[in-house]
Amino acid sequence: xxxxxxQRILQYLARHLDRGLIIGLIMLMATGLIVxxxxxxxxxxxxxxxxxxxxxxxxxxxxxxxxPPHYLMRLALPLFMIACGLLLGVAVAGDVVNGARxxxxxxVTRIQPSELxxxxxxxxxxWYFNRHxxxxxxxxxxxxxxxxxxxxxxxxxxPDLGTALLIMASGCYVIFLAGLSWRIIAGLAISxxxxxxxxxxxxxxxxxxxxxxxxxxxxxxxxxxxxxIQSTIAVGSGGILGKGWMNGTxxxxxxxxxxxxxxxxxxxxxxxxxxxxLILITLFLFLIAxxxxxxxxxxxxxxxxxxxxxxxxxxxxxxxxxxxxxxILPVVGVPLPLIxxxxxxxxxxxxxxxxxxxxxxxxxxxNY
Amino acid sequence: MPxxxxxxxxxxxxxxxxxxxxxxxxxxxxxxILSLFCLLIIRFIYLQIFxxxxxxxxxxxxxxxxxxxxxxxxxxxxxxxxxxxxxxxAYTLEITPNKVEDxxxxxxxxxxxxxxxxxxxxxxxxxxxxxxxxxxxxIRNRLTDDEIARFAANRYRLPGVEAKARLFRQYPQxxxxxxxxxxxxxxxxxxxEQLSDDGRLANYRGSDYIGKAGLEQSYEQYLHGTTGVExxxxxxxxxxxRTLSRSAPISGNNLTLHLDARLQEVAxxxxxxxRGALVAIDPATGGVLAFVxxxxxxxxxxxxxxxxxxxxxxxxxxxxxxLNRALAGTYPPGSTFKPFxxxxxxxxxxxxxxxxxxxxxxxMFGGHRFRDDKEGGHGAVNLFQSLVVSCDTYYxxxxxxxxxxxxxxxxxxxxxxxxxxxxxxxxxxxxxxxxEWKQRRFKQKWFPGExxxxxxxxxxxSYTPLQLAVATATLANNGIAFKPHIVNHVxxxxxxxxxxxxxxPTRDLQLKPEHLEAVxxxxxxxxxxxxxxxxxxxxPYSSAGKTGTxxxxxxxxxxxxxxxxxxxxxxxxxxxxxxxxTEKPKIALAVIVENAGFGARAAAPIARLVLDYYLxxxxxxxxxxxx
Numbered sequence: 001x002x003x004x005x006x007q008r009i010l011q012y013l014a015r016h017l018d019r020g021l022i023i024g025l026i027m028l029m030a031t032g033l034i035v036x037x038x039x040x041x042x043x044x045x046x047x048x049x050x051x052x053x054x055x056x057x058x059x060x061x062x063x064x065x066x067x068p069p070h071y072l073m074r075l076a077l078p079l080f081m082i083a084c085g086l087l088l089g090v091a092v093a094g095d096v097v098n099g100a101r102x103x104x105x106x107x108v109t110r111i112q113p114s115e116l117x118x119x120x121x122x123x124x125x126x127w128y129f130n131r132h133x134x135x136x137x138x139x140x141x142x143x144x145x146x147x148x149x150x151x152x153x154x155x156x157x158x159p160d161l162g163t164a165l166l167i168m169a170s171g172c173y174v175i176f177l178a179g180l181s182w183r184i185i186a187g188l189a190i191s192x193x194x195x196x197x198x199x200x201x202x203x204x205x206x207x208x209x210x211x212x213x214x215x216x217x218x219x220x221x222x223x224x225x226x227x228x229i230q231s232t233i234a235v236g237s238g239g240i241l242g243k244g245w246m247n248g249t250x251x252x253x254x255x256x257x258x259x260x261x262x263x264x265x266x267x268x269x270x271x272x273x274x275x276x277x278l279i280l281i282t283l284f285l286f287l288i289a290x291x292x293x294x295x296x297x298x299x300x301x302x303x304x305x306x307x308x309x310x311x312x313x314x315x316x317x318x319x320x321x322x323x324x325x326x327x328i329l330p331v332v333g334v335p336l337p338l339i340x341x342x343x344x345x346x347x348x349x350x351x352x353x354x355x356x357x358x359x360x361x362x363x364x365x366x367n368y
Numbered sequence: 369m370p371x372x373x374x375x376x377x378x379x380x381x382x383x384x385x386x387x388x389x390x391x392x393x394x395x396x397x398x399x400x401i402l403s404l405f406c407l408l409i410i411r412f413i414y415l416q417i418f419x420x421x422x423x424x425x426x427x428x429x430x431x432x433x434x435x436x437x438x439x440x441x442x443x444x445x446x447x448x449x450x451x452x453x454x455x456x457x458a459y460t461l462e463i464t465p466n467k468v469e470d471x472x473x474x475x476x477x478x479x480x481x482x483x484x485x486x487x488x489x490x491x492x493x494x495x496x497x498x499x500x501x502x503x504x505x506x507i508r509n510r511l512t513d514d515e516i517a518r519f520a521a522n523r524y525r526l527p528g529v530e531a532k533a534r535l536f537r538q539y540p541q542x543x544x545x546x547x548x549x550x551x552x553x554x555x556x557x558x559x560x561e562q563l564s565d566d567g568r569l570a571n572y573r574g575s576d577y578i579g580k581a582g583l584e585q586s587y588e589q590y591l592h593g594t595t596g597v598e599x600x601x602x603x604x605x606x607x608x609x610r611t612l613s614r615s616a617p618i619s620g621n622n623l624t625l626h627l628d629a630r631l632q633e634v635a636x637x638x639x640x641x642x643r644g645a646l647v648a649i650d651p652a653t654g655g656v657l658a659f660v661x662x663x664x665x666x667x668x669x670x671x672x673x674x675x676x677x678x679x680x681x682x683x684x685x686x687x688x689x690x691l692n693r694a695l696a697g698t699y700p701p702g703s704t705f706k707p708f709x710x711x712x713x714x715x716x717x718x719x720x721x722x723x724x725x726x727x728x729x730x731x732m733f734g735g736h737r738f739r740d741d742k743e744g745g746h747g748a749v750n751l752f753q754s755l756v757v758s759c760d761t762y763y764x765x766x767x768x769x770x771x772x773x774x775x776x777x778x779x780x781x782x783x784x785x786x787x788x789x790x791x792x793x794x795x796x797x798x799x800x801x802x803x804e805w806k807q808r809r810f811k812q813k814w815f816p817g818e819x820x821x822x823x824x825x826x827x828x829x830s831y832t833p834l835q836l837a838v839a840t841a842t843l844a845n846n847g848i849a850f851k852p853h854i855v856n857h858v859x860x861x862x863x864x865x866x867x868x869x870x871x872x873p874t875r876d877l878q879l880k881p882e883h884l885e886a887v888x889x890x891x892x893x894x895x896x897x898x899x900x901x902x903x904x905x906x907x908p909y910s911s912a913g914k915t916g917t918x919x920x921x922x923x924x925x926x927x928x929x930x931x932x933x934x935x936x937x938x939x940x941x942x943x944x945x946x947x948x949x950t951e952k953p954k955i956a957l958a959v960i961v962e963n964a965g966f967g968a969r970a971a972a973p974i975a976r977l978v979l980d981y982y983l984x985x986x987x988x989x990x991x992x993x994x995x
Contacts (some may be wrong), residue, residue, distance in 0.1 A: 177393050179386075233430065236415040236423025249431045253601065253609060272417040281405055292398055296391050304390055312397060319404050326411050 011150065016065040016361040017292070021353055024287035025061075025338065029054055031280065032339040038246045039260045039267040039341075046260065046341065053343040055352035064354025067071075068362045069303050072355065076120075076127035083120040086113035087154040101272070113153045114163045119351070121151060121167055122199050122309035125174040130302035138181065144175050161207050162332025166316060173312040174305050211330050215238075230255045231266035232327040242273030260341040262333060265325040282341075294356050299363040307359050310352040317349075371953065433541065435600055436574030440535060440618035444549055444583060446629035447856060450784030452549050454582065455535040459511040462504040464738060465496060467528030474526060475507065481522050482515040484508050488677040495554070502532065507736050509672055537577065537671050543664030544636045547692040548627065548792070548854060550582015551667035573727030574617075580670065583623060583854060586793050590858050593620030621867075622859045626655030634981040634988060635660045638974040642964055645693035646940075646956040647837035647852075648978060651947060653871035654841070654850025656790070657955055658978065659834075661693040686937075696796040699831040699960050702916030703758045704945045707887050708839060709766055710751050712778040714883040718769045721886035724750040731764035734817050737763045755890035756898035758915060767823025772814055775822060776802035781877045782839040783849060783965050784831055790852045791869070798835055801828035826919060836958035844912070844947035844956040846884055847877035888912055892950055900944070903972030910950040910982050913975065915968040916943030918960075939963040944971035948979050955982050 003011070033047055041048040090104045090113055104113055126146055132140045135338035148171035156164035176185070200208065243249065248270035250256050256266045269277055288311060296309035314337055321336040323329035334347040407972060415423065444453040461482065468474045475492070478484060488508050495505045511519070511531065519531055537552050539545065555563075555578045563569040563578075572578070574595050579585035596617030601609045635646045639662045648658040665682050674682075675689070682690055691697055712831050713719035729745030731738040740760040746753065754762035779785065785800020799805070801822055803814035821827040834852065842849040857868040891912035895904040899915040918941040942964040947956035959977055964970030980986040 080798060081736070173397070177390060177397070179389055179393065230430075232415065233423050233426045235412070236419045237427035239416055239420045239424070249427055253431055255430055269412070269416070274412050277412045277416070278409065281409065285401075285405060288401060291393060296394050301386070302391075308394060312401075315404075319408065322408050323411075328406065328411055338494050338514070 016357055017062070018065075018290070018357045018360055020290035021287065021294075021357060024283060024290060025350070025353060028280075028283050028287065028338040031268075033281065034245065035264055035268045035271075035339060036260060036341055038248065038271060039251060039264050041252065042246070050341050050346075053346045055196055056299075056343065057346040060347050061350040061354035061357070064351055065357035065361065067358055068342075069300070069306070069359050070353070072123065072306070072358075073127055073130065073302055076123040079116075079120045080124035082153075083113055083117045084151060087117065087151055089113070091154055091157065112160070114151075114167070114350070116164075117151050117155065117167055118170065118313070118348065121148065122170050122174055122306060122313070125178075126302045126305035126309065129174070130300065133301045134318055138184075141175065141178075141180055141184070144171075145179070148172070148175070159204055159207065160325060161203070162334060165332070166313070166320070166334065169316050170309050170313040174309045177305055177308045178301075209222055227257050227263070227331050228324075228327050230257065231263050231325045234266040234270040235326050238270040238273040238276075240274045242271045242276055245271050247271060262321070262335055262340065264340045265326055265336050268339070269325070284315075286314050288318075291353075291356055294360040294364040297363070298359050303359045303363070307356055310356055314349065314352060370467065412594065419587045431601055435598045437596035437598055437614075438535075438574035438576075439595055439617035440619040441537065441552070441577075442591040442622045442859075444591075444623045444625065446625050446627050446632075448628065448630075449624075450629040452541055452545055452625070452627075452629065453537065454540050456538055457533055458509065458536055459516050459531050460506045460534045460536075461508040461511060462506050462530050462532055463492075464504040464528050464530070471496075472844075474529065477526060478529060481518050482508060482511060485677070487675045490677060491673055493703055494676060495673055505534075506534075506672060509534075509536065513876070528632050539634075542661075542666050542668070543689075544633060545629075546582075546664035546667045546689075547661040547694060548582055548632075548659045549667065550586075550792075551580055552577040552584050553580040553670050554578075577671070578644040579850045581668075581794075582792060583625075583833060585857070586791050587623055587855065591620040591623065592930060595620040601653075603829040615712055619861050622861060624856050624859065625854050626650065626653070626657060626856045626895075627659065627669050627854055628657050628982070631978065631982050632658045632660060635974065635978045636662060638977045638988065639961065642852045642961045642970070643687055643693070644959065644961040644971075644974075645697060645833040646957060646959045646978065647694050647834045648955050648982070649837050649841040649850075649852055650654045651841040651845040651850070651953045651956045654852045655856060655871070656852050656854045657982065658957070659694055659854065661691070661695070661697070663687050663689040665689040691882075692792075692794065693960070693962075695790070695792055696832065697960075698796050698798045698832055699941055699943070700827075700829045700918040701825040701831055702918035702941070702943050703760075703825055704836060704914050704916035704943045704958070705823075705829065706755055706758065706763055707843065707891055707914050707945075708779060708782055708784075709763050709775070709823055710755060710887050710890070711843070711879065711883060712775055712887065713751070713766045713877065714771060715778055716774055719751060719766060719883075721751045724748045724753075725762055725765055727759055727761040729761070731761050731820065732822050733764070733767075733768060736817060750888045751886055752893065755887070755914065756893045758899050763823035764820045765823075767819050767821075768816070770819075770823075771816075772819040772822060773802055773804075775819070776800055776805070776832075781849075781875065781945055783835055783874075785835075788834055788838050788852050789874075790834060791854055795834070795901070796832050798831040799828055800831075825916060833958050833960050836943075836960075837956060840945040840947055840958055841953075841956035842877065843884070843887070844953035846881070847879035849874045849877065853868065888950065895946070899948070901970040902968065903944075903976045907976070907979070909948055909979070911946055911948035911979060912950050913944060913946035913972065915966070915972060916945070917941070917966050918943060920963065936963055940965055942966055942970035944968075944975045946972075946975045946979065948983060955979065 033050060036050055037047050086104055094104050124147060127149060128144060129136070129140070148168065152164050152168045152171070155167060230250060234248065234256055237250065248267055250270050251259055251267045256263050259267050268280065291307070291311035291314065295304060295311055298304040298307050317334055317337045319333045320329055320332060324331050324334065335342055337345065337349045389948050412614065443449055443451065443455065461478065463471070465471060474661045475489065484507065492505060492507045516531055539549060539551065555572065557640060559570065559578055563572055571592070571594060575592065577586040579591065584591065594617060596615050598614045599612040601612060631648065631675055635648070635658045639660070642662065644662055646658060646660040647656065649656055669678055714721070725886040727740060727745035727747060727749050729740045729743055738760070741758070741898065745761060746757055749757070749759045749762050753759065777801050783800050787795045787797050806812055806814045818827060823831055838849070838852050851874050853869050855869050857866045891914055894900045894912060894915070895907070895911045895913045900913040904911055904913070920938050920940060940963070944959045945957065947953040957978060959971040959974050961970040961974065977988045981988070
């Protein structure tokens with residue numbers, strides 16, 4: 001008895017998809033839509049538009065799940081070169097928006113090359129380590145460090161310290177997973193701490209301000225401390241069970257800035273309380289755990305490193321966003337993955353998960 | 369194990385070793401992930417369980433804003449209902465400095481749409497210095513409909529600028545009442561402290577203004593009203609989203625005065641260009657009928673903080689328009705003191721009405737010659753004549769006979785030298801000289817020679833026109849003194865209940881009727897045949913008066929005062945006290961005209977105009993003239 005045709009088509013289409021990841025993604029995205037409805041004051045246009053973003057993101061995910069990882073390997077070097085070229089272009093001829101040079105005009109459209117670098121760098125590093133797998137030595141790690149630092153410094157110069165640090169983190173995960181020796185890690189950690197004062201002096205006023213504000217938000221309650229104070233109030237006043245969906249006063253009275261995007265977690269925490277937060281963290285943990293399992297089962301070094309970088313970067317975004325909203329990290333422009341409104345973030349996250357699925361499903365395929 | 373042996377095996381083992389190492393590192397990262405999530409959870413527990421109360425309070429106060437609703441200030445009307453201080457609604461343009469990027473260019477852009485005078489700009493700058501950046505401050509008041517329309521059309525270009533409907537205080541009578549009604553002004557820091565000390569600050573949360581002078585100041589508690597409260601839910605921009613509860617403000621009480629606005633006008637205009645003061649009192653109640661200090665100033669200038677230039681002009685003017693002459697100006701009473709001296713003589717038994725002295729034209733004391741106005745003297749002078757012709761020698765002698773302390777004791781009864789307790793702030797006490805006073809003031813003993821000129825209202829004597837008017841009213845009222853008061857009654861607009869400020873007799877001087885009669889008859893004669901007769905010629909009512917001339921600079925007793933040779937500001941002050949009708953006095957007054965020379969010539973005609981209007985309803989055709 002063969003299953004009906006329709007079911008077989010579905011099975012064929014879904015053959016590279018991962019059930020665990022799909023379940024986690026859908027649950028988180030559904031949560032996102034619920035929060036977004038409240039955060040946008042019941043603006044269904046915004047919810048529909050996010051639904052559309054999700055559809056696109058799923059399509060992209062499906063596409064990448066069907067691309068065998070070794071094709072991606074071939075893309076790594078050219079993509080990284082293009083991204084570096086664009087970053088240089090920004091440094092030379094970028095548009096200045098809000099005092100930072102982040103955008104590049106390409107005739108018809110404007111792009112932010114640092115977004116592309118978020119994918120290109122881990123891909124590049126994974127490719128590099130995979131290439132020198134047989135004979136990894138210290139020189140390779142130094143080269144990897146240079147590959148990492150070049151775009152990071154360019155982005156930090158824009159200046160966009162938040163993105164630079166996040167991209168650096170993704171690169172560091174790759175290097176760490178590639179087996180950088182503990183002695184060097186310890187040495188780097190010590191010299192990193194030692195160079196903090198120097199870095200501080202190199203920071204822009206607004207960057208220093210953000211960090212100072214984190215230490216004492218009340219110092220500048222109407223300026224840079226405002227975001228932190230208001231979002232912390234939202235989280236704290238949510239209590240154990242929250243104020244209820246659509247009932248967050250901080251949210252609905254416009255006290256939370258950017259409440260559909262970067263600060264959407266404040267809305268969630270206010271309306272669903274500690275209970276909701278624990279559920280949300282559990283959902284994220286579930287997704288991350290599944291991704292880690294896929295990573296640990298990956299067959300080639302390239303696959304492992306790429307999967308690890310994707311998983312860890314995803315976690316980093318989640319942590320940094322929640323940390324920023326609850327006032328333990330400085331305010332950096334990082335959306336909460338899968339929850340925040342916005343197409344770019346959603347598509348790039350799902351693209352990552354598509355790659356993870358591809359890595360997982362293609363290792364079993366006999367023709368690989 | 370030798371390497372070269374099992375090449376392929378090494379490769380496999382290496383791969384497996386690699387995987388094990390990778391998984392080990394991945395395990396470390398998993399612990400890293402878990403610990404960071406734990407950190408987040410600890411933070412959430414801290415915020416959402418332990419700090420919940422704190423943040424809930426913060427969220428509530430974020431959300432609920434208690435907006436004060438300022439009450440309407442009570443109006444002030446005269447005894448006939450003529451409006452002296454009222455409110456009207458008008459649009460004002462206000463700028464919130466911290467919402468504006470470039471204040472100067474915003475004001476310039478605004479000036480292209482509505483008229484903004486240099487005075488407006490100066491006033492705004494002054495306000496800016498005194499206020500917080502997030503307070504909205506008026507740049508231009510009382511916009512016309514046309515201007516409002518033009519502003520509305522250009523609003524989008526001017527963020528931080530708003531048109532607001534506001535109630536404005538207006539004093540329609542202008543400078544005529546500036547020293548009685550006073551004015552309100554924006555509340556300053558000192559007043560906030562004072563209100564806070566009095567526990568009244570909460571009631572001023574929505575108020576921008578407070579009474580600064582005059583009745584506006586002294587009746588502040590009645591006029592202000594009770595601030596209402598509106599509890600609204602606001603968004604982070606402070607915009608009200610919806611009203612949760614509301615308690616309406618209670619308007620301030622209205623004041624109805626004893627003051628007669630038309631009488632005040634007659635009196636004010638009677639001064640012409642002269643400086644001076646006039647206080648008219650109803651002797652039977654102490655109600656103040658007219659209270660003039662000239663020159664006045666436009667109190668409307670002060671309502672929204674006066675601009676520095678106008679302030680400097682008023683403050684440095686030689687005419688001292690800001691000085692409340694009636695209340696705080698002190699002058700020697702001159703001969704207007706004599707009726708009271710005469711009463712003192714009778715009271716202490718030093719004189720009888722008939723007893724006459726011989727006046728050689730001077731009084732010698734301690735080798736010093738105290739000169740009388742009339743050369744060669746008035747001859748035989750009794751009490752009656754001493755007042756009618758204003759004989760100085762009679763009073764030099766009387767003062768000497770009484771002694772300074774007896775004079776002081778008696779004059780205290782009439783209220784000389786002490787505050788009258790009128791319902792205005794800033795009253796001066798004046799100086800009633802006594803040996804005790806001199807000891808206190810100069811640490812010196814009193815010399816009997818100093819008593820002599822006190823008898824004719826010179827020397828250390830110095831009283832306010834108000835004190836003189838109260839003393840005259842007390843005399844007219846047969847020695848029963850009333851506390852002067854301007855407000856007749858306070859009306860609660862809500863309940864329509866009127867609280868009448870009851871006339872309060874302060875004391876009965878227990879003067880003997882025959883003594884009073886002697887002095888009064890003499891004062892009636894002053895206006896009939898004496899120094900006041902020219903001013904009161906053909907008056908259809910009977911009046912009593914006394915002229916006075918007060919020296920501004922001391923002139924040697926041997927030399928003669930020639931008016932034309934003395935600089936205008938050094939000329940004598942002209943004084944006059946009067947009451948009428950004599951049978952049952954309805955009005956008693958005191959007038960002083962600064963540097964105007966003889967009281968008979970400058971001050972008495974003003975009194976005549978005032979009495980004519982008050983008793984006959986006759987309006988004067990022109991100011992009282994010297995000739």
